[in-house]
Amino acid sequence: MERRVRRFGPEEQAQAIGRAQAAMWCGVVARFEHLKTAEGLRQADLAAALGVSRSQIHEWLSDPRNMTLKAAGRLLLAMDAEAHVEVQT
Numbered sequence: 001m002e003r004r005v006r007r008f009g010p011e012e013q014a015q016a017i018g019r020a021q022a023a024m025w026c027g028v029v030a031r032f033e034h035l036k037t038a039e040g041l042r043q044a045d046l047a048a049a050l051g052v053s054r055s056q057i058h059e060w061l062s063d064p065r066n067m068t069l070k071a072a073g074r075l076l077l078a079m080d081a082e083a084h085v086e087v088q089t
Helices: 008-041 041-050 052-062 069-076
Strands: none
Touching: 008 052, 008 069, 041 052, 041 069, 052 069
């Protein structure tokens, strides 16, 4: 049986991207907040580990729209963490 796939306009696509970014951002920020409380991790520590400015770390952690997959991967690497994705229908 062939499954039909409907077309999605730019607005629907943008909303889907926003939801995915927000979900990834929440996970990364939650991990950072945990490590900040438990081990005293600072944004400056992440910046030093990744060779970027502290302001870049702040930008990534302050707004879900700044959370690219590349940024999430780099931040998780610096926090010795990995992402696990759960797709729901």
